[in-house]
Amino acid sequence: xxxxxxxxxxxxxxxxxxxxxxxxxxKVVEARGKExxxxxxxxxxxxxxxxxxxxxSIDDQKAxxxxxxxxxxxxxxxxxxxxxxxxxxxxxSGDAGHLPENDNMIGLxxxxxxxxxxxxxxxxxxxxxxxxxxxxxxxxxxxxxSKIWNAKSPPKxxxxxxxxxxxxxxxxxxxxxxxxxxxxxxxHQVRLYDISAQRRPIISFDxxxxxxxxxxxxxxxxxxxxxxxxxxxxxxxxxxxxxSLLICExxxxxxxxxxxx
Numbered sequence: 321x322x323x324x325x326x327x328x329x330x331x332x333x334x335x336x337x338x339x340x341x342x343x344x345x346x347k348v349v350e351a352r353g354k355e356x357x358x359x360x361x362x363x364x365x366x367x368x369x370x371x372x373x374x375x376x377s378i379d380d381q382k383a384x385x386x387x388x389x390x391x392x393x394x395x396x397x398x399x400x401x402x403x404x405x406x407x408x409x410x411x412x413s414g415d416a417g418h419l420p421e422n423d424n425m426i427g428l429x430x431x432x433x434x435x436x437x438x439x440x441x442x443x444x445x446x447x448x449x450x451x452x453x454x455x456x457x458x459x460x461x462x463x464x465x466s467k468i469w470n471a472k473s474p475p476k477x478x479x480x481x482x483x484x485x486x487x488x489x490x491x492x493x494x495x496x497x498x499x500x501x502x503x504x505x506x507x508h509q510v511r512l513y514d515i516s517a518q519r520r521p522i523i524s525f526d527x528x529x530x531x532x533x534x535x536x537x538x539x540x541x542x543x544x545x546x547x548x549x550x551x552x553x554x555x556x557x558x559x560x561x562x563x564s565l566l567i568c569e570x571x572x573x574x575x576x577x578x579x580x581x
Contacts, residue, residue, distance in 0.1 A: 338378070338401055344371030344391060346404065364404035371395070375428035390425040429492045457487060457503060459515065472519035489534050493558060494541040502544050502558060504532025510546055512558050525561050528552045 335356070337349045348362040365371070372392040378401060379386045387401040398408040459469040476482045486506035493500035493512070501513040508528055511521035530548040537544050538555070546563070547553045556563040 338376075338387060340373035340376060340389070342372050343367035343369055344373060346373070346389070346399075348404075362404070364399075374425050377428045388428055390428045396428075429495075429498070457490065457501065457513070459498075459501070469515040470519070471513055471521075474520070488532055491535050491537050491544070493537055493544065495537065495539075497541075500558075502535050502537070504535045504546065506531040508532060508548065510535065510544075510556065523558060523561050527554065527556075527563065 335351045335358075337358075339347045339349055341347070344365055345367060346364040347360050348364070349358050350361050351358040370391075370393045373389050374392055375390040377388050380401070385401050386398050386407060388396065388398045390396050394411060396408075396410040397406060399406055457471045458467055473482070474485065487503050488506050489504040491502050492498055493502055499514055499516045501515065503511050503513065505511070508526055508530055510525055510527050510532060512523040513520075514522050527546055528548050528550070530550040530552065532546060533549050534547045535544050542557060542559050544556050544558055545553065546556055554563045
């Protein structure tokens with residue numbers, strides 16, 4: 321018989337996570353102790369399906385951390401991730417209708433900047449218009465409440481038919497750089513846009529056969545992680561478009577913002 325030896329496990333380090341659900345609730349989950357069993361310790365907000373969270377982004381620096389969330393009803397909120405206190409609230413229809421009324425938000429990014437005023441609106445987000453419009457991604461800056469860039473629609477195919485893009489997810493390639501945007505589509509395509517170069521993607525490739533459900537950036541500034549509805553997960557080097565398949569099985573997953581205590 322093979323020899324066996326028992327090794328004492330140090331347990332899970334303390335972890336705190338913010339999760340979001342279809343009813344618009346923000347749940348604080350913590351795991352402590354050797355067992356590391358996650359528990360919901362707080363719930364922020366009231367259940368309301370019209371306030372479902374579509375996108376979120378966090379600035380987890382030690383001094384004055386913030387989390388920005390975009391809701392289904394068009395409301396954009398910036399909160400303190402430690403206690404849930406509301407810092408800024410912006411309506412999609414805003415003063416003079418700055419933001420589009422009928423567009424679905426698919427990406428939100430909160431940039432790390434030196435804050436001079438607590439009320440400063442210093443984040444950028446992406447809209448994806450309804451596919452029947454044939455409109456690509458729009459990039460908005462809330463500092464100026466104006467659209468600063470929009471992607472150009474793809475050309476018609478050889479039969480002269482235009483197939484509008486249905487975007488399902490988007491992220492910025494680097495956490496502190498808003499020029500490069502990675503987007504996933506419903507027809508299993510991944511695109512890289514450089515708003516300083518051109519309006520059409522500089523890299524575009526197909527990944528597996530299912531709709532892209534999530535794309536998220538790595539800390540290195542050039543790698544992304546792509547997940548599909550059928551459970552495929554891969555890391556992709558966006559400098560070359562080469563990928564490494566990490567998981568290929570039927571599973572569902574959701575990316576949350578996790579910070580170690």
